[in-house]
Amino acid sequence: MTAFEVNFDGLIGPSHNYGGLSDGNLASATHAGAVSNPREAALQGLEKMRMMLRSGLVQGVLPPLPRPNFDFLVSAGFGGTDAQIIESAARVAPHLLKAAYSASSMWTANAATVSPSADSADGRLHFTTANLSTMLHRSIEHPDTTATLISLFDNEDHFAVHSALPMHPDFADEGAANHVRLCAEHGAAGVELFVFGRLAGESTLGFPARQSRLASESVIRGHALASNRSVLLRQSVDAIDSGAFHNDVVCVGALDTLFFHELAFDDTKAALAAIRQAADGLFELKPVMVADAEVPISDAIRSYLFNSQLVQMPGEDRLVLIAPTETQEMESTRVFCEKMVSGNGPIGRVEYVDVRQSMHNGGGPACLRLRVVMTEAEINACHQGVLLDEEAIDELQDVVTATYRDRLAPSDLADPKFADECRAAREQLLAVLDLESLA
Template identity: 80%
Template sequence: MSFAAEVNFDGLIGPSHNYGGLSDGNLASAKNAGDVSNPREAARQGLEKMRLLVRAGLVQGVLPPLPRPNFDLLVQAGFGGSDRDILAAAAREAPQLLKVAYSASAMWTANAATVSPSADTADGRLHLTPANLSTMLHRSLEHPDTTATLVSVFSGDEHFAVHSALPMHSDFADEGAANHVRLCAEHGARGVELFVYGREAGESTAGFPARQTRLASEAVARAHGLEASRSVFARQSRRAIEAGAFHNDVVCVGARDTLFFHEAAFEDTAGALEALKRASSGLFELKPVMVPEADVPLGDAIRSYLFNSQLLQFPDEDRLVLVAPIEAQETASTRRFCEGMVAGNGPIGRVEFVDVRQSMRNGGGPACLRLRVVMTETELGACHQGVLMDEETIDALQAVVARTYRDRLSPADLADPAFADECRIAREELLRVLELEELA
C-alpha cells in the first residue's frame, strides 16, 4: 500500500451566484428563488472553508468557475446578434433561459464527476468520469467545460484517466460523486465503492425526480475497472427524495471505514449494510453510524444539511471530524445529536461548524462544494500544481473576489450587459492566479 491523501477539490463560487430557483426537488433553491444573493460573500465563505482545511494540515484543491453566461446555449436557443443583443432579447423573451445561462451551480463540485482512486482500479490509474447531470437543464450544460477543467488539472495518461460523460439520455442520468461514497481502511488501501441510485433505467417516478439511475452507476464502475465484489449498488429511499434529498449526500456521508447516514437514506437499509459488509470483508470492518428518525426527523436532517458535511481525518486526531454547516448547530435536533455523538466513543469525535450560508440558500452544504480525490504522492506531483491551495493562493483569490465580484445580485440584474463583462473579467483573473489561462 502506498501513501495517499484525500484531496478536496472545492468549487470556487462564481460571480454569477444567484437564486434562480432552477432545481426541482431542491427545497432551499425553491424557497429562496428570486432573492438577492451576494456572490462576493459566497465566494469568501467558500474560500474560508478551504482555509480551515489548509490550516488543519489537509491537502486542499480548487476548481475554477465555468464561463458564464453560457452564450452557446442562448445562440442554440435562437438568439443572435452581438452579445448585448443576445442578452437583451433573452431577458425580454426568455428570462428563465437567461437564468439558466448564468447558473453558477458548477460550484457544487460533488456533482462534477465520480472518482475512483488508483488503489481500486484495474489499470492502477486514477479515474474520473464527469457527470452528465442530464436531469436539470441548467446543470446539463456543465459537463463539456467541467471535462476541459479536469483534463487540464489531471493531465497525463500515465497516471490519470478522464473519461467522457455518459450519454445524454434519462436512462444514463448521472449526478457524480453526490451519489457515491468510497470506504477503506486507509486512503492508499483498496476500498469499497458505494453507488446510490434513485431509479432503474426506463423507470418513471411521480413527484420529485430521481436524478441517478442504476445503469449510469454501473457504467461508471465498469469504465473505472472496479472489482465487482468491491462495488455496491444501493437504492436511495423514495421517501428521502420526496422529502428533498435530491442527492444521496443530503442524507449520507462516508469516510475511511465509517458510514454516517439517516435511517431513511436507503430503500433497504439492512440490505445495503449487509452488502457493504460483504464487500469490505478482508479489507476493513465497516463502522455504520445510523441517525434514527426519532432523534433527528428527516425534515430536520434535510433543512439543516447535517449529512451534507465533510467527514475528514484530521492529522493527529484519532477520530473523524465532521465539518458541518452552521445550520446544523442552529437546528435543535441535529445539535443535540452531534453533542451526544462526540461525547460517545464512536468513530466521529468532533464537529466543526462552518458558515456557507450563501451556498446553503441554494441547496448546497460543505459536502456539495467539494470533489474528493484520493491521490498518491506521485499523482499529487503529476497534477496541475496551481490548483493546490496554500494560504497565499487563498489570499490572492480573495483579493480577486473582493475586486471583481458584486455584493448584491438579483435575477433581474442578469439582463445588465455590463454584468456579462464583469463575469468574464473576474474569471480571467481567477484563472491567472491558478495558472489555468488556457481555460479562458
C-alpha cells in the same frame, strides 16, 4: 501505498444567484428570486478552504465555469452580439438566461465521480464527468467541466478523464453526490458505493430521482472497478420526496465509517449487509445511523447534517464532521451531534462552518468539494496551480473582493454589462491559478 484525500472545492463564481432552478431542492425553491451576495459566497467558500488547509490537509480548488454560457443561448436560437443575445433572452426566455448564468458548478460534488488508483484495474485515478441531465441549468456544465479536469489531470500515465455518459434519462448521472468510498486507509483498496434513485426507463412520482442505476453501472465499468468491491444501493423514495435530491443530503462516509439517516436507503438492512460482504478482508464497517425519531428527516435536510465533510484530521484518532452552521442552529441536529461526539464512536468532533450563501441554494460543505484520493506521485503529476497555500487563497480573495458584486438579483442578469464583469473576474481568477488556457 500512502495516499491523501485531496478536497477540490469549487470556487463560487460571480454569477451566484437565487434562480430557483432546481426541482426537488427545497432550499433553492425557498430562496428563489431573493437577492444573493456573490462576493460573500465566494469569500465564505475560500475561508472554508483555508480552514481545511490550516488543519494540515491538502486543499485544491476548481475555477468557476464561463458564465453566461453563450453556446447554450446560441443553441436555443438567439443570435447577434453578446449584448443582443442577452437582451433577447431576457425579454423572450428569462428562464433560459437564468440557466445560462447558473453558478451551480460551484458544487463540485456533482462535477464527476472519482475512483482512486488503488481501486482500478489499470492502476490509474479515474474521473467520469457527470452529465447532470435531469436539470437543464446543470446539463450544460459537462463540456466545460471535462475541459477543466483534463487541464488539471493531463497525464495519462496517472489519470483517466472520461467524458460524460450519453445525455439520455436512462444514463442520468449526478457524480460524486451519489457515491461514497469506504476503506481501511486512503491508499488501500476500498469499497465504492453507488446510490441510485431509479432504474433505466422507470418513471417515478414526486420529486425527480436524478441518478439512474444504468449510469452507476456504466461508471463502474469505465473505471475498471472490481464487481465484488462495488455496491449498488437504491435511495429511498421517502428521502427523495423529502428533498434529498442527492444521496449526500442523507449520507456521508469516510474511511471505514458510514454516517447516514435511517431513511437514506430503500432497504437499510440489505444495504449494510452488501457493504459488509464487499468489505470482507479489507475493513470492518462502522455504521453510524441517525434514527428518524431523533432527527426527523425534514430536520436533517433543512440543516444539511449529512451534507457535511467527514474527514480524518492529522493527529486525531477519530473522524471530524465539518458541518454547516445551520446544523448547530437546529436543536435536534445540535443535540444529536453533542451526544455523538461525547460517546466513543468513530466521529469525535464537529466543526461548524458558515457557508450560508451556498446553503440558501441547497449546497452544504460536502456539495462544495470533490474528494480525490491521490498518491504523492499523482499529486505531483497534477496541475500545481490549483493546489492551494495561504498566499494563493489571499490572492483569490483579493480578486473576489475587487471584482464580485455584493448584491445580485435575478433581474440583474439582463444587464449585458454584467456578462463583461463575469468574464473579467474569471480571467483574473484563472491567472492566479495558472489556468489562462481555460479563458
